[in-house]
Amino acid sequence: MVPLPRARPKPVDLVYARPRPPETIAIAVAAADFGYRYAAVGELRCWSGFVATTGKDTALLDAIDRIRSEHGKHLRMRFLVNLPTTSPVWGRAHSIWWIERPDTADQHLFDAAVEQLRQAPPAPAAPLTVDLEPVTVATDGSVRGEHAGFAWLTCTAYYGMAGYRSVPKIVGKQPVLVAELLAIGDAVRELTRRHLSIVSDSQDAVAVVQRWKRGHDVMPIDYPAGGFLQAARQQIRAERDRIDVRWAPGHRGEPLNEGADTLARLASRYRRGDRDLDVGEYGRRAQGIAEGFAAEFRRTTPIFLPHRRSARDPHRRRDHPLTQQTTPD
Structure with a gap:
């Protein structure tokens, strides 16, 4: 007859591991x-x-x-x-x-x-020295109901884009103007230390930026006090001498403007969750759009001086939480 198994007593010196309290x-x-x-x-x-x-x-x-x-x-x-x-x-x-x-x-x-x-004392607004070559950049925004995007594209195929949630609590009562201004503000924030020639197809956005440069505090209707455009306004005011902004009619075949428009629409589609846009496809399309439209701009512009690329990857893709609420709550 096989003896029944019996449990062994636990060793008195055995201590089981416990996770460290967070x-x-x-x-x-x-x-x-x-x-x-x-x-x-x-x-x-x-x-x-x-x-x-x-x-x-x-x-x-x-x-x-x-x-x-x-x-x-x-x-x-x-x-x-x-x-x-x-x-x-x-x-x-x-x-x-x-x-x-x-x-x-x-x-x-x-x-x-x-x-x-x-x-804590607020960080002072100290503009950086302008010591890099000038650059032309087109900006645009896209609003699809509660899903929006903005983008900018330079003549050297360097670009920025982001999708975000566009509801009155976040952007106020002028969502299209906010998207256009977000694109301009993001380009100014990212493209430091160089003179910028900014082209926008929004006359309202150009007028607001011109007023910011003169020191006015104007904002889109009901835009929140803590939003990203508040910081953009301060930076544009502080760095006004390096920023030129002008209006150009949209959808007239101007390559940089069309490229920025296409990138902004792509960002809003990605934010909306379109099934044909996973992370990899989103990045590939954005890079192809930026390179194609920038190359067409260089080909069709009679006087074009080549610019140095940024030390960083010239093809930038972003989709961050403003961008997911972005801008800001």
Whole structure:
């Protein structure tokens, strides 16, 4: 007869591994010149800094990445943020870090982060030296109901584009004007240290930028106080001597204008979630559009001086959270 198996007693010196408790860190952000300031307060230490980005959601993700890089990406972290339920940031949690709203027990940390941010001096608006060759850039926006996009394209095929949610709470009552101004503001923010000849097919956007250059505070109707256009207005005012903006009629076959229009429509389609646009196809189409229209511009423009490409990849594709709310809430 086979004896029945018997359980062995647990060794008294055996201790099972337990996950290390996460560190709780509260983060607050506020719009500043050319980007966002952030302050973070944890149980052991504090952080603060500035990120040059276009939306509150992107600023929070950039701040989280900096804190994890400095504090240790292998550590478990619980970040407290104050964002609306619809923010795409809520879908960015990982196995060793995640995002929550502050509860009653954690409210003191979030209040401390807000206070630290309030007391921090604002970053001064200091225009960079203009020492690179001038560039021509066309800008455009595209609004498809609640889905919108903006884009800009230079004569050297360097481009920027982004899709975002366009609802009155985010953009106010003039969504088309906001999209056009976002394109101009993003081009000015990205194409630093050079004179810009900006071409837009929106007379209203050109008029607003001209008023910004003269120091006026005009904004699209009901545009939110913390939106990206507030920082764009300040930068355009501070760097007005390097910025020329003019109107050109749209859909008349001008290559750069048509290229910017096509990129903006592509960004709004990608934001809408069109099935034929996965991440790879989105990037391939954008690069092909930028190269094709810029080459046509160089071919058809009688007087064209070649420009140096940026040290970065001249083909830039972006789709970030303003861009997913972007701009900003």
